Amino acid sequence: IVKGDLLYTGKAKEMYATNDPDVLWVDYLDQATALNGKKKVAIDQKGLLNAHISSLIFTDLAQHGIKNHFIEQLSDRVQLVRRVKMIPLETVVRNAASGSFERKFAVDHLMKFDEPVLEFFYKSDALDDPFINDSQVAALKVASAETVAEMKRQALLVNDRLQAIFAEMGVQLVDFKIEFGLTDEGQVLLADEISPDSCRLVDEKTQKSLDKDVFRKDLGDLTTVYKEVLQRLATVEGSQ
Numbered sequence: 001i002v003k004g005d006l007l008y009t010g011k012a013k014e015m016y017a018t019n020d021p022d023v024l025w026v027d028y029l030d031q032a033t034a035l036n037g038k039k040k041v042a043i044d045q046k047g048l049l050n051a052h053i054s055s056l057i058f059t060d061l062a063q064h065g066i067k068n069h070f071i072e073q074l075s076d077r078v079q080l081v082r083r084v085k086m087i088p089l090e091t092v093v094r095n096a097a098s099g100s101f102e103r104k105f106a107v108d109h110l111m112k113f114d115e116p117v118l119e120f121f122y123k124s125d126a127l128d129d130p131f132i133n134d135s136q137v138a139a140l141k142v143a144s145a146e147t148v149a150e151m152k153r154q155a156l157l158v159n160d161r162l163q164a165i166f167a168e169m170g171v172q173l174v175d176f177k178i179e180f181g182l183t184d185e186g187q188v189l190l191a192d193e194i195s196p197d198s199c200r201l202v203d204e205k206t207q208k209s210l211d212k213d214v215f216r217k218d219l220g221d222l223t224t225v226y227k228e229v230l231q232r233l234a235t236v237e238g239s240q
């Protein structure tokens, strides 16, 4: 496979075309941003750690019947993924209150929900990724009702499996964000990445954050924390 033109630069990844029109090349960068890109810092090994974590999780999900765009990890910072047309929505699933939910409704930190909470945010840097509901999605023609229903269905399946993986690692999955794309055949396919950049993870014993909140709130060294997540994940996945 041959790396082609740069298609897109994200906050922590770069996407390139390849000589195969159905395959994209993803470079994971040693970079972290917060506050919609206003806070940006180089972080040693972050790209490598997130690439490995995301590859392990996507492989596990595929093994558990949740198809996704991941094809293979080429090297420490490089994944090959299936090309899809990204749907400009961030799908957030929450099992307990944190972050924007906690701020918005002034509830206790980590208050547990009886049922997972599902939210969509419209991907727009200019608008700061606003919350968007189903009828707003329909009005703006962002996605069809069938697509939205399928995204919700898959998001809850991802939540079930991720909760199981993290429980085995002694970690509480507080919330996470995923993104979907559409294949040429119109199938909704899980894409983007799943890593501590896009999940809130809390150590069940120490209650310490094992995710990007360490960077957002200056709680310690991000590399050390992400290494810990990869180590525990590799142990769990290795034993299956």
Ligand code: C5P
Pocket (backbone or CB within 6 Å): 090, 092, 098, 099, 100, 101, 129, 175, 176, 177, 197, 198, 199, 200, 212
């Ligand atoms: O900030 P908020 O509480 O809405 O975030 C919910 C979840 O979505 C968190 O796990 C956060 O890391 C993730 N998220 C993300 N990218 C964003 C916004 C939120 O990965 N742009």
